[in-house]
Amino acid sequence: MTELLIRGGSVHTPEGPRQADVHVTDGVIAAVEPSIDAPGANLVEARGMYVLPGGVDVHVHSRDPGYPEKEDFASLTTAAAAGGITVVLDMPNTVPAVDSAGVLESKAALAHSKARVDFGLWALIRSTSTPEQLEAMAAAGAIGFKAYLAYSFSLSRKQVQYSPGSDDPDLEAPPDYGTLAKLAPVVARLGLPLAIHAEDPAVLAAFHRPVFTYQDWLASRPPEAEAAAVSAAAAVMRESGVQLHVAHLSSALGLQAAEDAMRAGASISLETCPQFLLLTEQDFDRIGHAMKMLPPIRSAADRDALVDGLRRGVISIVSTDHAPHTDEEKSRPFHEAASGSPGVQTLYLSCLQLAKNLGDVWLAPRWVSSAPATFAGLQESKGSVAPGFDADLVIVDPKGKTQVAEGDMHSRQRHGVMEGMEFDFAIKDVYLRGESVMRSTKARGRMVRPALVAT
DSSP: OOEEEEEEEEEEETTEEEEEEEEEETTEEEEEESSOOOTTSEEEEOTTSEEEEOEEEEEEOOOTTTOTTTOOHHHHHHHHHHTTEEEEEEOSOSSSOSOSHHHHHHHHHHHHHHOSSEEEEOEEEOTTOOHHHHHHHHHTTOOOEEEETTOEEETTTTEEEOOTTOOOTTEEOOOOHHHHHHHHHHHHHHTOOEEEEOOOHHHHHHTOOOOOSHHHHHHHSOHHHHHHHHHHHHHHHTTTTOOEEEOSOOOHHHHHHHHHHHHTTOOEEEEEOHHHHHOOGGGHHHHGGGGOOSSOOOOHHHHHHHHHHHHHTSSOEEOOOBOOOOHHHHTSOTTTSOOOOOOGGGHHHHHHHHHHHTTOTTHHHIIIIIHHHHHTTOTTTSSOOSTTSBOOEEEEETTOOEEOOGGGOOSSSOOOTTTTOEESOEEEEEEETTEESSSOOOOOOOBOOOSOOOO
16 A cells, blocks of 8 residues: 655645645545644655646647657656646547547557556547447547537548638538537437537638738638637537537637527536637737647737636636647748647646736636536546545645746647746646656556446
């Protein structure tokens, strides 16, 4: 039996922060009390520190399998561990895309061989997906389903791709609102969330143009596309009982559409990202091509609306859309540069900073850990510092400083949108089931599955 005692920290418990010791036995939290006597336990002094639940990033792109030179599960989860993220939920647009139980199981085996933190896998909804395929992927452990509105599917490459206006016979049409309506009953019965990449293809087609500057980029992906997708998806899903999840919400219009749908009775959860909460289009001259991503970082008014939505609790989850590429791909001319940025390593720190700026630093673990864990069906084992939960713990120095620098990043894409930013916190150690993952290179990650899935 292995034991760990973290003594004297300010612990984020389900009831709120309190000064306490955390006793861990065989990877599980045994007690959280003001004073614990545990002779023989490995002692960690945490006085003056925060003891937080490990983060759960519900939106990452490992690129593995398919493009491991961009990122694989080892580099992804090394970056996650360094940032206090102990669970990553990987999106299904790897190659081959996760559109069947067999592909999901194969990807899980690959991830298990490399992952340094725990992981879950999203499953893909195609325009041709059947109820039987969704049922099989749920049985294989899918965390939920993702539909890429406006994105086609290459039948030969088994790859999700953005190919507007193409008449290539190899390309299967994107899933649309009819797809969502048709599959809603089975998704509702399975009890899993259905996430959308919320950009309406008709709006995108109307605004399609050559893109050579950041302003061209913004004009080609207007917030109306996000708002239209949110409204339409919510309308067709409202009577089904499905939890519709809007990934990487980026605009004030999108937020307004979601709130209108909620008032009309739709069950919607919202996720946004640090880049949309801390940056604006004005940062492009400083950041450069690392800021090219989809959806784009928009105006100060959009940023302020999203921060307010988070403050009010309408947006409950902050994730990253961690989407790295090679440095060569990001350094091409703007119109050729790949879209995406790493972010998993800076998620917790950026949220602690934002929460501090809002006047309550203890909001950050809710956005990054407890709310995402509940959303993913992991609320019985993840997201809380409480007896019976996995000892996934992050020790943070609230008087430390962290400046985001290329040399400290563990993703294969070292230059990200947060580069150069300084946070008023420093992560001192991270534990996965009671063992430090910052001081180990072992692949200890396990696949997580929702606690309650209908069969």
